[in-house]
Amino acid sequence: MSTATTSTTTWAAVVALGLISTVVLVGGAMSLEASQVDGPPAGTVSDTGDAVPFTGASGGCTISDPTGTGGCVTPTTAWLLQQASAHFGRQPTSCWDAHAWNPTSDHPKGRGCDITFGTAGRFPGDADKAAGWTFASWLVANAKALRVSYVIWQGQIWSAARADEGWRTYTGGGVYDPTSPVGGHYDHVHVSVLP
């Protein structure tokens, strides 16, 4: 009964407003579509303080991975981890990994880290999703200081080389299923730093 009343009212309004309504509806649909590949949603807090810039020399995978993988990270990665911890506290993070199935990965080079939001392997709830966007936005805002190469989160990628394009749809690079929680990076933020 109430559903029928609502749709009748909506339909009447659309008919009454004619062209104007049509334009508004199309505009709304377009903005909804754009928001899926347009980075952090409105209201995302990214002002969590500037990172202290990395001023050391870039180097190889020479530092024992602070995230306890038993592997190594580069000096730049170690600095990013220290800064992330200073601004966000300790987060569930894993950097070095053999990643044998993906030879182009930055993890075995000690230049990539995964930060989990919510439960690994599952799509996050609203709070974890928002927290991930806050963190991802901070990485992007401090990309120069932290020598960030790219960030992947929520099926989207931001890269320093294409910074003017903002967040773009993440395709999985032919290696990952971009629709899955893990492959599409819905359960974790991936960050890579420059060599």
Ligand SMILES: [Zn+2]
């Ligand atoms: Zn990763």
